[in-house]
Amino acid sequence: MPFLRCLAAGLLACAGSAHAFCGFYVGKADAGLFNEASQVIMVRDGNRTVISMLNDYKGEPTEFALVVPVPHVLQRSQINVGDRRIFDRIDAFSAPRLAEYHDDDPCSRRELDMMKLRRMAPASMAMEAKAMDRALGVTVEATYTVGEYDIVILSAEQSDGLETWLLQNGYRIPPGASRALQPYIRLDMKFFVAKINLAERAKTGLTYLRPLQFAFESEKFMLPLRLGMINARGPQDLIAFILTKNGRVESTNYRTVKLPANMDVPLFVRSEFNQFYKALFNEQAKREKYRVVFTEYFWDMSWCDPCAADPLAPEELRKAGVFWLNGEDGQGGASKVMLTRLHVRYTRPTFPEDLMFQETADRENFQTRYVLRHPWTGKDDCPQVAAYRESVRKRQQIEAATLAQLTGWELGTVRTKMGLPAHPEAKWWERLWN
Amino acid sequence: MVGTAVELIAARLGLERWRAALPQDARVFQILFLASLxxxxxxxRDFTLRWEQMALTFAAGLMTQVFALHRLGLPNGSYLSAVVTCFGLSILVRADSLWVHPLVAAIAIGSKFVLRVNGKHLYNPANLGVMVALILLPGAWVSPGQWGHDLVAAGWFLMLGSVVTGRARRWDVSWMFLGCFLGMVALRMLVLGQNPWVFVHQLGNGALLLFTFFMISDPMTIPNHRRARLLYAAIVAACAIFWQYGLYRPNALVWALFLCTPLVPLLDRWWPAPKFQWRPATG
Known part of the structure; x- marks a missing residue:
């Protein structure tokens, strides 16, 4: 079935865009590849925002604490415990992918035409006494139990008071958190604080934590990532899936860069696509000195080419927080959903401010897609074959260099893995003097 | 070193005659050099700007300038400011089509000849062009974060160097604006207890560099009297800070200048002073 779907999408795509190709989808590199990557789904239109946060927490449940600055006190109805599968679905749908093509018989006329075409195509609590709270300058604005989480909405006057309150109430927060909390307190933001309710968790029978979702209205289109850096040693990863109505989302206070993509890579990448993509991302992030936001995917969610996973059904989009489907935003009629997948590898010094975003008018699709081209393996039964074989040889040299350049892998190793001599062929003059 | 070598070679080749034909003002080169950089x-670095869009911006912008100067009977008018406007528009405006850039360039440069108050054009052309793109045109946007720190650092270095060495232009407005804007950013940082790198990070914004030395410094669209200019720069800075940190909206600088520009004729009336005259060479 994937083939049929892909073919149909490919036809649509080929009619609409010169960049689209239909290949066989063969592999993807999903967010699970990056250990400790935080994943966030952000849905935004106007001031309306829905944020879903996936906690890939593996430690003791009693030690779990989540502190998120929010613009105002959230009502119980603004908080929801979502479905983890939605993250898996959006991740799979937008993940970097590998597409594969087979060269046709060079002797057929069609192939000659296709070669011309190809040349033309270019290639995202526990509560303490109230008096004590007042002394610390902390006000418990609301408490809720939602699913397996105990949630407290706090407002605070002093960051050290808030830190003390959190510690006294059994939240394991890293030392020195008050410095990071201070700017949010002074901006009069509230704190959404969650810990795990063990009894409720036992009732769910789940071994993992479900994502927390909250819906609110705010003029700030941002993600507060500074709090996550309090006790971070090395670089951290954040993958943000941003769903909007109109166009691509980019950062307004950091450079947003598309990952190098749509390149031909050697065939052996098929069996080690995960390692390939991890190495590629490491290399590119390092090259940009951990100062940029990478776009991994931007596409209208109603179709894909090639599809790494089936597009999300309207029900799944609604679970992800999309509030404008079926006229739910009061405007009537179904609207588009555009997905921007951003991947950030950040460090404390390189990301001194929270991530601010804007939705642009850009609608040009982008995906991190890498291409495998299988050479034609037939008999030499026409004069074009010699020229074809020569073109394949040249192509493989370029694929080796591309792979080494993208991933930082050593060129000789790449070439050996491809079955090519470890060093490119010597020029005739090099052979002359040796 | 390189400069001396160039001088020597030029002398050898007898290029003085040619040099006489070039603008005498070194700042012309400095501006062009920075804009090119x-x-x-x-x-x-920015995957969304295409070279065709930039070429069309220059073609449409310069053609509009030629046409307007011809109609006004000013055959010796200069093209430098039009070139600077085209650089500014290319650097700031992004679009998913090829027609937005030339249209914006034509409107921006055309506005200099149409939107005039007291013999001065009202809006800085690049600023007006950016706002037309942002407010009126579909498929157009402004990308404020696309420069990267190293490039912007080189830009600050170059621009500060050239400002210090060339005194003729009205840079007071740039200094006043920069001082007020960065002062307020620093004050906010201290009040909120933010990481000091926030300040450095703000300096890495290419839009601030471009705005300070290319937009608000445009002597034709700022008040004539020095006192009025300084007040104006402070008002624009305050407005930009409010836009950015009070309303949390992007593109604060261009919005602030656009919204404050109507104050210029009023300030000119309150504090009258002679209009700025470009020297022939600097257009």
Whole structure:
């Protein structure tokens, strides 16, 4: 079935865009590849925002604490415990992918035409006494139990008071958190604080934590990532899936860069696509000195080419927080959903401010897609074959260099893995003097 | 070193005669050099600007300037400010089509000849062009974060160097604006207890560099009297800070200048002073 779907999408795509190709989808590199990557789904239109946060927490449940600055006190109805599968679905749908093509018989006329075409195509609590709270300058604005989480909405006057309150109430927060909390307190933001309710968790029978979702209205289109850096040693990863109505989302206070993509890579990448993509991302992030936001995917969610996973059904989009489907935003009629997948590898010094975003008018699709081209393996039964074989040889040299350049892998190793001599062929003059 | 070598070679080749034909003002080269640096940077780093868009901006912008000067009977009018406007528009405006850039360039430069108050054009053309793109045109946007720190650092270095060495232009407004804007950013940082790197991070914004030395410094669209200019720069800075940190909206600088521009004729009336005259060479 994937083939049929892909073919149909490919036809649509080929009619609409010169960049689209239909290949066989063969592999993807999903967010699970990056250990400790935080994943966030952000849905935004106007001031309306829905944020879903996936906690890939593996430690003791009693030690779990989540502190998120929010613009105002959230009502119980603004908080929801979502479905983890939605993250898996959006991740799979937008993940970097590998597409594969087979060269046709060079002797057929069609192939000659296709070669011309190809040349033309270019290639995202526990509560303490109230008096004590007042002394610390902390006000418990609301408490809720939602699913397996105990949630407290706090407002605070002093960051050290808030830190003390959190510690006294059994939240394991890293030392020195008050410095990071201070700017949010002074901006009069509230704190959404969650810990795990063990009894409720036992009732769910789940071994993992479900994502927390909250819906609110705010003029700030941002993600507060500074709090996550309090006790971070090395670089951290954040993958943000941003769903909007109109166009691509980019950062307004950091450079947003598309990952190098749509390149031909050697065939052996098929069996080690995960390692390939991890190495590629490491290399590119390092090259940009951990100062940029990478776009991994931007596409209208109603179709894909090639599809790494089936597009999300309207029900799944609604679970992800999309509030404008079926006229739910009061405007009537179904609207588009555009997905921007951003991947950030950040460090404390390189990301001194929270991530601010804007939705642009850009609608040009982008995906991190890498291409495998299988050479034609037939008999030499026409004069074009010699020229074809020569073109394949040249192509493989370029694929080796591309792979080494993208991933930082050593060129000789790449070439050996491809079955090519470890060093490119010597020029005739090099052979002359040796 | 390189400069001396160039001088020697030029002397050997008897190029003085040619040099006489070139603008005498070194700042012309400094401006063009900086604008080229930013443009090349944006072209090579920003995946959304295409060279065709930049070429069309220059073609449409310069043609509008030629047409307007011809109609006004000013055959010796200069093209430098039009070139600077085209650089600014290419650096700031992004679009998913090829028609937005030339249209914006034509409107921006055309506005200099149409939107006039007291013998001065009202809006800085690049600022007006950016706002037309943002407010009126579909498929157009402004990308404020696309420069990268190293490039912007080179830009600050170059621009500060050239400002210190060339005194003729009205840079007071740039200094006043920069001082007020960065002062308020620093004050906010201290009040909120933010990481000091926030300040450095703000300096890495290419839009601030471009705005300070290319937009608000445009002597034709700022008040004539020094006192009025300084007040105006402070008002624009305060407005930009409010836009950015009070309303949390992007593109604060261009919005602030656009909204404050109508104050210029009023300030000119309150504090009358002679209009700025470009020297023939600097257009």
């Amino acid at each position: 930013l443009s090349v940077g944006v072209l090579t």
